[in-house]
Amino acid sequence: MSDHSLPTIANFPPGTTFVIKERDVPLAYVPGRGWFNWYGGLPRPYDARGLKVDNNRPADSFEEWLAIVEDSRKGK
Numbered sequence: 186m187s188d189h190s191l192p193t194i195a196n197f198p199p200g201t202t203f204v205i206k207e208r209d210v211p212l213a214y215v216p217g218r219g220w221f222n223w224y225g226g227l228p229r230p231y232d233a234r235g236l237k238v239d240n241n242r243p244a245d246s247f248e249e250w251l252a253i254v255e256d257s258r259k260g261k
Contacts, residue, residue: 191226191255194247203250206241211253226258 202214211223212231221228244250 191251203244203247204241205244205253209253211250223254224257226254
């Protein structure tokens with residue numbers, strides 16, 4: 186995956202959880218590897234202690250999560 190391409194579902198192993206923190210931070214939990222913040226389009230390790238009961242939710246779909254990743258790249 187190049188720096189200019191968006192991830193596809195094939196880039197993630199089965200069991201990956203896609204989460205949206207607040208309204209615009211795309212997070213992914215990759216089994217065996219941990220949490221990653223995809224804001225800006227590239228994964229960075231994320232400290233899950235920043236997640237609270239009321240500041241995140243599971244993405245409705247990979248497509249919803251991906252749209253947030255794409256929107257986050259526009260500011261970069």
